[in-house]
Amino acid sequence: MTRTGFVIANLFRKRVRTILTLLSVIMAFLLFGLLQSVNTIFSAGADFVGATRLFVQARVSFTTALPLSMLPKLEAIPGVTRVAYQQWFGGVWLKTNTQLIMFALEPQRYHDVYPEWKMPEAQWQAFERTRTGLIVGRQLANQYGWKLGQRVPISSNIWPQKNGSKAWEFDLVGIFDGKDEDWQKRTNLAFMQQDYFEEANQFGIKGRTNFFILQLAAGANAEAISKTVDAMFENSPDETKTQTEKDFNISFVKQIGDIGLMVRWILFAVFFTLLLVVGNTMAQSVRERVPELAVLKTLGFSDRSVLGFVLAEAFVLVLAGGLVGMVLASLAGAMVEKATGGQFLLEVNGGVWFLGVAAIVLMSLAVGLLPALRARRLKIVDALAGH
Amino acid sequence: MSEPMVQVHNVTKVYERGKQKIEVLHGLTLDIPKGDFVALMGPSGSGKTTLLNLIGGLDKPTSGEITVGGRRIDQLGSGQLANWRAHNVGFVFQFYNLMPVLTAEGNVELPLLLTKLSGAQRRKNVSVALEVVGLADRAKHKPRELSGGQEQRVAIARALVSDPQLLVCDEPTGDLDRKTADEILGLLQVLNRDHGKTIVIVTHDPKAAEFARRTLHLEKGQLLEQAA
Numbered sequence: 213m214t215r216t217g218f219v220i221a222n223l224f225r226k227r228v229r230t231i232l233t234l235l236s237v238i239m240a241f242l243l244f245g246l247l248q249s250v251n252t253i254f255s256a257g258a259d260f261v262g263a264t265r266l267f268v269q270a271r272v273s274f275t276t277a278l279p280l281s282m283l284p285k286l287e288a289i290p291g292v293t294r295v296a297y298q299q300w301f302g303g304v305w306l307k308t309n310t311q312l313i314m315f316a317l318e319p320q321r322y323h324d325v326y327p328e329w330k331m332p333e334a335q336w337q338a339f340e341r342t343r344t345g346l347i348v349g350r351q352l353a354n355q356y357g358w359k360l361g362q363r364v365p366i367s368s369n370i371w372p373q374k375n376g377s378k379a380w381e382f383d384l385v386g387i388f389d390g391k392d393e394d395w396q397k398r399t400n401l402a403f404m405q406q407d408y409f410e411e412a413n414q415f416g417i418k419g420r421t422n423f424f425i426l427q428l429a430a431g432a433n434a435e436a437i438s439k440t441v442d443a444m445f446e447n448s449p450d451e452t453k454t455q456t457e458k459d460f461n462i463s464f465v466k467q468i469g470d471i472g473l474m475v476r477w478i479l480f481a482v483f484f485t486l487l488l489v490v491g492n493t494m495a496q497s498v499r500e501r502v503p504e505l506a507v508l509k510t511l512g513f514s515d516r517s518v519l520g521f522v523l524a525e526a527f528v529l530v531l532a533g534g535l536v537g538m539v540l541a542s543l544a545g546a547m548v549e550k551a552t553g554g555q556f557l558l559e560v561n562g563g564v565w566f567l568g569v570a571a572i573v574l575m576s577l578a579v580g581l582l583p584a585l586r587a588r589r590l591k592i593v594d595a596l597a598g599h
Numbered sequence: 600m601s602e603p604m605v606q607v608h609n610v611t612k613v614y615e616r617g618k619q620k621i622e623v624l625h626g627l628t629l630d631i632p633k634g635d636f637v638a639l640m641g642p643s644g645s646g647k648t649t650l651l652n653l654i655g656g657l658d659k660p661t662s663g664e665i666t667v668g669g670r671r672i673d674q675l676g677s678g679q680l681a682n683w684r685a686h687n688v689g690f691v692f693q694f695y696n697l698m699p700v701l702t703a704e705g706n707v708e709l710p711l712l713l714t715k716l717s718g719a720q721r722r723k724n725v726s727v728a729l730e731v732v733g734l735a736d737r738a739k740h741k742p743r744e745l746s747g748g749q750e751q752r753v754a755i756a757r758a759l760v761s762d763p764q765l766l767v768c769d770e771p772t773g774d775l776d777r778k779t780a781d782e783i784l785g786l787l788q789v790l791n792r793d794h795g796k797t798i799v800i801v802t803h804d805p806k807a808a809e810f811a812r813r814t815l816h817l818e819k820g821q822l823l824e825q826a827a
Contacts, residue, residue, distance in 0.1 A: 213701070213704075213705045213708050214712070214718075218698075218712070221701060222700055225700045504698055507696045507698075509681065510655075510684065511690070511757075512681050512684045512685020512710060512713050513681065514677075514681045514682070515677060515681070516678075592652075592657045593657055593658045596657075
């Protein structure tokens, strides 16, 4: 027998109670892992994007389109080297009824503004000259098994064609990769020709787009240019809101609400409940064996050793539950990622694990310290006499 | 048996219960030679268990001196006293006080976790201790699977395993029937006679006291007489 063995044996003196407590710890850390991953997606997803591009949208909402006639004015602003634009298409892959992240755009401009997408030049050219051309990211192509040259039927939940059909036919002319791991994770996008969109959509939407994307010159002052753009269109029918791509991505996801704040409050509630549950278990466990703890001291275990035993029990309990919970969260995250074909990257990454381990240590101290101090303070004679 | 194992000199013990101060021992002086087997008797509240706790280093006197095996234990701090107990004294309680989650051998091994012995050496010592108390075949049983007498034997093995020279036993047969009690007391006698352990037991039972070499009577915190 070892001290560790003794700690574990003590933990399982009330098997059902320990298992139930363990389950509550597992559930709490499962939630922690998943919610923290969601938080990571929403708060840090755009970190690698940088601030070399500006997004210009209608001031009211990005669902309100802006006229393409703004393009020359934007291009003329000092510090802006190239301007691309993209229109939300709202594609749905018909075979699996899965929502796609799909935009209509002008190929050459987009290619110039986004050098991070790597695709053979021949495919870019094919995209440019094929009216029904479609290019997709590697992830998307792999997910649905799409091959170059394939005819891909995609429905739009917003834009019916002039013939009333919502099903659009595309020719897959290119598959692009990301320049690095971060960009590769975003290859779940699909792009179509702006010309095809304008010609075929039933509503006759022409010469309008949801976003302009401004490529800035090296060293250009993004903030000053943003202000210039917005000032340029102030008091016009098409007032703008301009922000860096990174800020745009963050504000886009925050439309749902402040995800970080929501996650923090949910986790606070979860861990506060856990604190009460495990804290009560530990306190009860120490109360039940006051005479046993006194016997340990009688045998020669110091006050500090007894404190250590109780703290170790709390630590083993929270550690076991915490690790299982985090592993389950990792598995669940991977399953969600797989089920959504990589469109929802619910990854319990190193950062989340680090926070999880920190939470395990803090929670162990929080639930174990008071009972451990009580055990440490026990006077042998009183405890043996049942006082 | 002339070399002293326990020397209690002018010891007073006062307990505070709320605002009330209760003096349990009043300037008590006592010598117990090495190899002695002493029974402490007396009515409830006479201070028997208090004296036993002081001799075993579980509590400290309010005043006076206590020397055990040549060491002034009344002057030791709580950590030093714990360490002293681990190496110098074995305890046996009325209600055995075994750890219910451990087997008999686990219980006996517990004090050895405080030593630097290897796992193999610890297991060997445990096996010897269980052999001495006649429970080698019950090593893997948990306390709830043992009879009261067997539990007390395990407790005695636990007290013996680190080879202390002094055993203090508080009503070791108080929870046992006559036959089992006599077996336990016989075992203590063997430990005293054959293994040279100095034993001090507290008991209400005159028949139990008969197993000791001598009996000391306490009343109202003072030693009344010394019977051979």
